[in-house]
Amino acid sequence: MDSVRSPDWPAAPLGGLAANSAAARYGTPSGPAPAVGRAQPPHPAEPAYPPAHPPAPPAPVAGPRPEAHPGRRAAPPVPVKILIAGGFGVGKTTTVGAISEIAPLTTEAEMTSAGIGIDDPGARSAKTTTTVAMDFGCVTIDRSLKLYLFGTPGQARFGFMWDDLARGALGALVVVDSSRLDDCYPVVDYFEQAGLPFVVGVNAFDGRLALDLDAIRWALAIGEHVPLVRFDARDRLSVRDTLLVVLDRALQRATRDRGA
Template sequence: MGSATSELPSSRTPLRDTAETGLKIVVVGGFGVGKTTLVRSVSEIRPLNTEEVMTQAGAGVDRIPESTGKNTTTVAFDFGRISLNDRLVLYLFGAPGQKRFWFLWDRLFSGTLGAVVLVDTRRMDESWYAIDRLEHHGTPFVVAVNRFDDDTARHSLQEIRAALALPDHVPLIDCDARVRSSGKDVLITLVDHLHHLARERELTA
């Protein structure tokens, strides 16, 4: 899977006058899993990103899987915005994936209503930390499997759920981070999950 995205915004799209609710959403996952690509593909504004070219000096610090094919890395966060309808706006924060930047995640989680955990099945172990931190903070999340072209194993969603020890109530879906419609489906799944949890809290209150 390359990093090219579909339907990139060519100019800024102003926030709609009818917008009433803004939700902060964080996109987390391992290095090179597609977080920056997802934010870029769905954002209706030109995304802010803090990608820097990786240098040889960082080779001893960072373990860079060859499968990613990356030569840049996010050092702070990516930011984008998408309106799901006339009233609901999502503010997207893509977290850095390299382990030495994971300390920033707890700060990004502040004020977050929900999260997307992107998974690369070739490096599934890099997803566990993200899931652990979200559960620690009590932040609802969905898991999206970013299917890469060279992923020959093609594990089923049931196999992935078992490998990640995901509870049944956590949504797990396939996605292609390069495609706007696919990324939007992930975000809609998250919002639906948040609404469902809110209704459950109301019923048990």
């Protein structure tokens, strides 16, 4: 009976809980992107990030573990979420990884070479795998509030996931690569129709932009009210500032709704 194989799907989970991090799945990036953006042990020779300010850096706080109380249990944090959308290979996972306190996790398998040609990451990318579902990470804001970041592909055929993702989201960041804008049109349309506050972030690969921001705004046909910012997905502070722009938009909407 050589046709009977024990199903090895459920065998994976318990042994390797950590094995499902995006880093394990995608391997170390072969391109110029340095170790997935996390400022984990601040590199001694790297002055890029200012030395930890007194208001304790939140990064090393071990995720959702406020001391284990054996008897009484802490109430779970209130979750809020921001979506990170964009086409293949534009740097969604890198964006999430740059600011998340956990290595980005993914809920689905990666797309392998089978998808190449359909989802062409462009000439400048050496990517052989990409995400078909969602990468996500989180930032613990305080004991009772936790921010989740969900990365989602921006092509129309992933639209079935957007309703679930957008429900209750504070806002969205649409990541675009200035040399391949077309991937993000469907998701921009979707957010516009759904009334979700969003910001377009142009990921400046190696600091270069193929087009200037005005040309990109024109090409995307987004209104003047939609912020268009340039950022570096590998840089924690750059990602943080871009998310703050998203939150600013979210706040505008919330106060407007409240006033109405």
